[in-house]
Amino acid sequence: xxxxxxxxxxxxxxxxxxxxxxxxxxxxxxxxxxxxxxxxxxxxxxxxxxxxxxxxxxxxxxxxxxxxxxxxxxxxxxxxxxxxxxxxxxxxxxxxxxxxxxxxxxxxxxxxxxxxxxxxxxxxxxxxxxxxxxxxxxxxxxxxxxxxxxxxxxxxxxxxxxxxxxxxxxxxxxxxxxxxxxxxxxxxxxxxxxxxxxxxxxxxxxxxxxxxxxxxxxxxxxxxxxxxxxxxxxxxxxxxxxxxxxxxxxxxxxxxxxxxxxxxxxxxxxxxxxxxxxxxxxxxxxxxxxxxxxxxxxxxxxxxxxxxxxxxxxxxxxxxxxxxxxxxxxxxxxxxxxxxxxxxxxxxxxxxxxxxxxxxxxxxxxxxxxxxxxx
Amino acid sequence: xxxxxxxxxxxxxxxxxxxxxxxxxxxxxxxxxxxxxxxxxxxxxxxxxxxxxxxxxxxxxxxxxxxxxxxxxxxxxxxxxxxxxxxxxxxxxxxxxxxxxxxxxxxxxxxxxxxxxxxxxxxxxxxxxxxxxxxxxxxxxxxxxxxxxxxxxxxxxxxxxxxxxxxxxxxxxxxxxxxxxxxxxxxxxxxxxxxxxxxxxxxxxxxxxxxxxxxxxxxxxxxxxxxxxxxxxxxxxxxxxxxxxxxxxxxxxxxxxxxxxxxxxxxxxxxxxxxxxxxxxxxxxxxxxxxxxxxxxxxxxxxxxxxxxxxxxxxxxxxxxxxxxxxxxxxxxxxxxxxxxxxxxxxxxxxxxxxxxxxxxxxxxxxxxxxxxxxxxxxxxxxxxxxxxxxxxxxxxx
Numbered sequence: 001x002x003x004x005x006x007x008x009x010x011x012x013x014x015x016x017x018x019x020x021x022x023x024x025x026x027x028x029x030x031x032x033x034x035x036x037x038x039x040x041x042x043x044x045x046x047x048x049x050x051x052x053x054x055x056x057x058x059x060x061x062x063x064x065x066x067x068x069x070x071x072x073x074x075x076x077x078x079x080x081x082x083x084x085x086x087x088x089x090x091x092x093x094x095x096x097x098x099x100x101x102x103x104x105x106x107x108x109x110x111x112x113x114x115x116x117x118x119x120x121x122x123x124x125x126x127x128x129x130x131x132x133x134x135x136x137x138x139x140x141x142x143x144x145x146x147x148x149x150x151x152x153x154x155x156x157x158x159x160x161x162x163x164x165x166x167x168x169x170x171x172x173x174x175x176x177x178x179x180x181x182x183x184x185x186x187x188x189x190x191x192x193x194x195x196x197x198x199x200x201x202x203x204x205x206x207x208x209x210x211x212x213x214x215x216x217x218x219x220x221x222x223x224x225x226x227x228x229x230x231x232x233x234x235x236x237x238x239x240x241x242x243x244x245x246x247x248x249x250x251x252x253x254x255x256x257x258x259x260x261x262x263x264x265x266x267x268x269x270x271x272x273x274x275x276x277x278x279x280x281x282x283x284x285x286x287x288x289x290x291x292x293x294x295x296x297x298x299x300x301x302x303x304x305x306x307x308x309x310x311x312x313x314x315x316x317x318x319x320x321x322x323x324x325x326x327x328x329x330x331x332x333x334x335x336x337x338x339x340x341x342x343x344x345x346x347x348x349x350x351x352x353x354x355x356x357x358x359x360x361x362x363x364x365x366x367x368x369x370x371x372x373x374x375x
Numbered sequence: 376x377x378x379x380x381x382x383x384x385x386x387x388x389x390x391x392x393x394x395x396x397x398x399x400x401x402x403x404x405x406x407x408x409x410x411x412x413x414x415x416x417x418x419x420x421x422x423x424x425x426x427x428x429x430x431x432x433x434x435x436x437x438x439x440x441x442x443x444x445x446x447x448x449x450x451x452x453x454x455x456x457x458x459x460x461x462x463x464x465x466x467x468x469x470x471x472x473x474x475x476x477x478x479x480x481x482x483x484x485x486x487x488x489x490x491x492x493x494x495x496x497x498x499x500x501x502x503x504x505x506x507x508x509x510x511x512x513x514x515x516x517x518x519x520x521x522x523x524x525x526x527x528x529x530x531x532x533x534x535x536x537x538x539x540x541x542x543x544x545x546x547x548x549x550x551x552x553x554x555x556x557x558x559x560x561x562x563x564x565x566x567x568x569x570x571x572x573x574x575x576x577x578x579x580x581x582x583x584x585x586x587x588x589x590x591x592x593x594x595x596x597x598x599x600x601x602x603x604x605x606x607x608x609x610x611x612x613x614x615x616x617x618x619x620x621x622x623x624x625x626x627x628x629x630x631x632x633x634x635x636x637x638x639x640x641x642x643x644x645x646x647x648x649x650x651x652x653x654x655x656x657x658x659x660x661x662x663x664x665x666x667x668x669x670x671x672x673x674x675x676x677x678x679x680x681x682x683x684x685x686x687x688x689x690x691x692x693x694x695x696x697x698x699x700x701x702x703x704x705x706x707x708x709x710x711x712x713x714x715x716x717x718x719x720x721x722x723x724x725x726x727x728x729x730x731x732x733x734x735x736x737x738x739x740x741x742x743x744x745x746x747x748x749x750x751x752x753x754x755x756x757x758x759x760x761x762x763x764x765x766x767x768x769x770x771x772x773x
Contacts (some may be wrong), residue, residue, distance in 0.1 A: 302721055308588040345721070 001360050005317045008351035014206040016254050021247035032240050049249045059190050065214040065232045066245050070180045071099045073199035073214035077176050078103040080222045087111035088136035094336040097118045121337045122151025126161045133165040145177040148333040150294030151287045159194030184255035186291050207251030211244035262354045267292040269361050276365045280372045295350045298343045313367040318349040377447035379432050383424040386545050399476050401611030402446040402548040405610050409440045409764040445574050447543030454536045474538045481518035486528045493530045549610040552576030555658040556651040561597045561718035564662030566708040567699050568606045571690035572660045580613040586620045589720035597716050604708050606762035614760040622749040629744050633729045636670050644682040648749050658686040665692050669728040678734045754770045
């Protein structure tokens with residue numbers, strides 16, 4: 001047993017993903033842009049993989065842009081704003097991943113207005129989005145499933161609010177939703193939700209690192225900073241990582257097999273963890289509609305100390321913040337969710353995957369019991 | 376084999392009276408110990424030390440070594456030649472080719488004839504060497520008062536030639552003032568305190584209190600790095616790592632909440648005293664500056680001092696944080712000190728620590744904690760690391 005509870009950070013590649021990676025690297029050692037037979041063969045494989053990926057996600061192949069990861073997908077969307085001759089406004093939730101929040105200084109520097117949406121317990125109120133929408137708004141970014149506590153947003157409602165507002169102005173507003181933690185898990189409905197663009201990462205679903213995807217409803221919405229060699233419909237230039245893309249697609253297919261059964265099992269494990277830890281006096285910071293794959297709790301110990309103690313017992317979890325007397329750099333996400341400073345500084349994240357075994361969960365709960373009883 | 380020669384100037388030592396010999400001997404020992412890998416040998420001539428090293432000695436390492444050796448006020452790479460004016464001129468050409476002056480500016484020849492049997496006077500030596508410099512750097516002018524460059528020629532038993540000398544750190548050779556134990560944390564202050572104390576001749580070893588898992592092993596790595604950075608100034612140093620988790624937990628459990636920091640400091644003093652006595656050190660050095668934090672008030676310091684009969688030295692007591700930071704940057708510890716690995720976990724730091732403890736009351740409180748057993752246990756499990764005078768970690772002989 002791995003005793004690994006940090007799947008939201010990264011996940012080991014599945015044997016199927018590894019073997020498809022190797023097979024593709026061996027069989028397609030060509031550049032898909034080359035016009036010789038090898039290149040054409042590789043291009044065909046890429047097209048097939050795009051179709052396969054789109055079909056799994058129930059979207060159109062032309063809406064799939066393969067990237068080097070979620071961060072690059074986010075970068076393409078946000079940097080495209082800089083083409084606008086006059087700066088406008090962006091609306092961003094306070095609980096976005098750093099990959100999104102780190103664009104704020106640049107946008108502000110370029111004269112953009114940035115409105116931050118509060119997200120109590122991790123949930124953005126669509127009414128708040130409505131209040132912030134203005135004529136010069138160009139983009140709204142609210143993540144699908146929060147990576148810290150698993151909160152699942154009502155992207156349908158948020159999209160509806162934006163679409164309604166759009167009727168009163170002359171341009172489209174991009175609704176971007178970072179969906180890394182939603183992929184192959186609860187809460188993802190790209191076509192139905194009305195999201196315009198979304199970012200994904202392969203290594204969170206037992207695929208390879210260095211591969212990701214940008215979903216884009218309509219390619220005209222985005223103009224990348226550079227088209228480079230024109231690959232991926234000129235949205236993401238650069239020679240395609242074919243083996244990585246094929247392996248990603250394989251991992252995706254695998255993750256979607258028996259989806260409901262898998263999720264049911266994880267819900268049971270997740271509920272058990274919450275109940276047992278709650279009974280031990282830990283505070284649960286994943287409340288309401290949250291992903292069963294992510295559980296955030298606060299212990300009586302600083303995050304770092306608690307996770308170090310668990311690590312010494314052989315269990316890997318994630319600590320949100322450091323054991324520090326000093327002021328933190330930036331805002332702690334749990335604090336931004338309104339849980340208060342003390343709770344934020346002692347919060348840790350336990351994240352599961354379809355590979356998590358019941359025995360591992362038993363062990364984790366026992367290890368936490370030992371720690372709590374020892375203090 | 377040819378050797379590399381360095382001229383070293385001693386400062387305050389030369390003012391010492393009867394003990395001068397002792398100080399000089401210690402300085403020579405400290406330099407030789409630091410540079411023994413290149414077979415350092417030292418010859419003394421009238422207020423000057425001549426350090427001879429193997430030819431392959433690395434200039435940068437030697438430079439670092441000498442500029443961190445207390446007792447040295449200046450040093451320069453020097454060249455020796457025969458006592459003959461033609462030989463001097465040809466050596467000067469060689470030296471100026473190796474260490475060229477810039478094309479612009481002014482220069483001066485500083486010639487000294489200690490050996491009066493040499494046929495040319497200092498003035499005459501200067502004149503003929505000035506011609507050489509003029510010929511090599513025609514744009515340079517002579518300025519005897521504020522020259523940009525100086526070429527030194529000293530005619531002694533042999534002739535020594537060197538260009539501008541580097542500043543040494545001054546102070547007194549370490550170990551001429553005895554031994555002390557430093558309470559080293561991961562912060563900015565204590566490394567600076569170590570260097571201040573060592574500058575007056577103290578031989579310093581360090582003690583660090585580690586509270587794993589409440590503090591991370593990265594915090595320990597950081598402290599080891601700090602010890603390695605200050606080791607050259609200390610002429611090598613031992614780092615004693617005291618595992619104090621159980622002690623801290625006992626204090627947290629049994630003491631008044633506002634007194635936990637105070638009680639912890641008291642137990643650190645007691646522990647340091649025990650280690651100091653075992654290692655034959657007669658003082659404890661801390662990085663405290665008056666009124667910097669709650670535990671650094673007069674009352675708090677007076678209380679912690681009462682926990683040991685050893686002398687407690689606080690070299691930073693009158694320094695501002697900015698001055699401390701400036702020194703930390705100079706000695707190269709600042710960047711490491713500000714790494715975000717805390718040496719004390721928040722759970723051991725009370726929100727409102729007592730600032731003006733009643734000495735007697737607090738003593739009673741401390742005694743009621745009965746820390747002796749925890750302290751003994753911690754010292755027994757203590758790890759020792761040794762950093763040599765070049766700052767490299769060596770396996771410790773304890």
